[in-house]
Amino acid sequence: MRHEVIVGVERRRRWSDEQKLGVLLEAGVAGATVADVARRHDLTRQHIYQWRRELRRKRMWPRAEGIVFLPLEHVVEEPDKTSDVEPKEAPRFEIVLGNGRTLRCDAQIEDDDLVRLIRLVEAA
Numbered sequence: 001m002r003h004e005v006i007v008g009v010e011r012r013r014r015w016s017d018e019q020k021l022g023v024l025l026e027a028g029v030a031g032a033t034v035a036d037v038a039r040r041h042d043l044t045r046q047h048i049y050q051w052r053r054e055l056r057r058k059r060m061w062p063r064a065e066g067i068v069f070l071p072l073e074h075v076v077e078e079p080d081k082t083s084d085v086e087p088k089e090a091p092r093f094e095i096v097l098g099n100g101r102t103l104r105c106d107a108q109i110e111d112d113d114l115v116r117l118i119r120l121v122e123a124a
Contacts, residue, residue, distance in 0.1 A: 091107035
């Protein structure tokens with residue numbers, strides 16, 4: 001009787017939370033989609049979404065240390081005395097996030113609301 005032993009690459013890989021975070025952070029960078037990242041790592045898109053949910057439960061996603069408030073100086077220019085025209089738009093600012101997305105907000109937004117918006121945009 002003859003026996004054959006087939007040796008190959010184990011298909012079930014073990015991923016640490018840090019490795020999963022690294023893969024998740026690739027989505028959205030330089031226009032990479034979830035499908036692109038999944039193909040690059042020989043995964044399915046569902047793996048990526050499942051990892052996001054899993055790391056959210058562990059409060060590791062989105063990464064809190066990625067949110068940094070920078071000091072802003074609001075400079076108000078003196079209106080032209082010859083013109084009676086008032087500015088039409090409220091002051092706004094723009095934040096370019098680490099994943100390449102841009103968030104534009106009114107300058108009067110509360111800090112808590114801004115943090116929530118940043119987390120939502122980065123997790124999307």
